[in-house]
């Protein structure tokens with residue numbers, strides 16, 4: 001086991017640091033001649049383009065990856081996208097139609113809730129697409145078509161490299177579905193060039209490791225941590241909070257920043273740490289005003305912003321700032337999750353908990 005971990009202490013740590021490589025393998029051979037080639041989807045692209053809606057279905061981190069993909073799938077394909085947590089779809093027996101494209105996202109391809117939802121969607125006649133890391137898994141065998149994310153084996157119970165590869169696989173899927181649209185050609189080209197340079201930006205953001213360890217040491221005794229995001233980075237807030245709760249065993253909630261004034265604002269005081277994701281995109285000025293509102297209530301803020309934006313996000317200098325490299329707005333979630341993965345990892349080690357086998361959890365949940 002130690003040999004497999006190489007110079008790392010834990011699989012989660014190794015898998016976080018592997019991401020420049022895992023993302024490269026996710027894209028290998030698929031970005032061609034200024035376009036995207038996904039062999040597993042090729043035959044079904046026409047049907048997907050004609051569908052009434054795309055329904056994303058998954059659990060945990062895989063659900064969060066789909067949520068990160070939702071805005072760019074809507075933007076690049078023009079198809080409405082709805083989100084389903086697999087167990088909730090089953091509990092409600094929610095409507096799935098033959099005109100739907102149901103996209104199932106699962107690292108293992110063996111999660112019971114997701115597989116039951118797949119059976120349900122197949123029974124209802126939807127076109128079923130699988131996004132998985134596991135070749136030969138039940139998910140990859142039972143779906144009509146799909147994309148293997150090729151992130152390499154993930155051992156740590158906390159999913160890290162699979163999350164970023166799932167987002168990139170779904171970005172390529174959105175580019176392929178939307179490739180017949182002339183009006184979005186320039187946007188597609190910009191995203192493809194963003195994908196090409198993404199592994200380098202990931203290597204750069206990993207240099208925040210020591211800074212995240214230091215931040216973790218200032219948070220070890222906190223009872224709770226909130227993470228506010230919106231737009232492309234709502235998913236980042238949910239996923240960052242999920243990482244903190246599942247491995248560091250600290251209560252943490254990811255929240256939609258637009259909902260802050262509808263309840264969560266009551267929690268703000270000088271003790272509760274709050275991470276606000278405020279990297280550059282169309283929601284930037286809204287996040288600046290959220291920061292102002294939190295500061296005026298004496299909130300203890302940690303702000304994630306694009307490089308060079310420290311004074312734009314926190315003119316008073318009273319927040320702790322994490323500066324990350326800027327990439328194409330819709331790919332920014334791939335960068336922004338990494339400091340939060342590092343934070344969760346270091347918090348876990350400093351709090352003395354088991355990083356790779358968190359209490360009560362299994363890598364793949366094969367029972368309902």
Ligand code: AGP
Nearest residue numbers: 060061062106107108111158159
């Ligand atoms: C991720 O860190 C979690 N351990 C968990 O939420 C996981 O993502 C979920 O159980 C789904 O697993 P899957 O991707 O293998 O379907």
